[in-house]
Amino acid sequence: MPKLLLAIQEDYPSTYRVLAARYAHLGRPDEVRGIIKRLRAIVPVLVPDVSFLRNPKQRELYLSGVRLAMGEPA
Secondary structure, three states: OHHHHHHHHHOOHHHHHHHHHHHHHHOOHHHHHHHHHHHHHHOOOOOOOOOOOOOHHHHHHHHHHHHHHOOOOO
């Protein structure tokens, strides 16, 4: 995750989402809250369109992590 942490310094929303999803899957709520707070400050849409993810398993893993990070059921 060090590269993801470095990438968020550029304020790329997708990086925040991936990091939040990973933290959520790892059960690290404090980190999730911090990342989501930063994400809310830079974008209006927290759950993105993921049609670019062609592999259904990868798409669901990503979306379930984002949902967990948002406090929704995975």
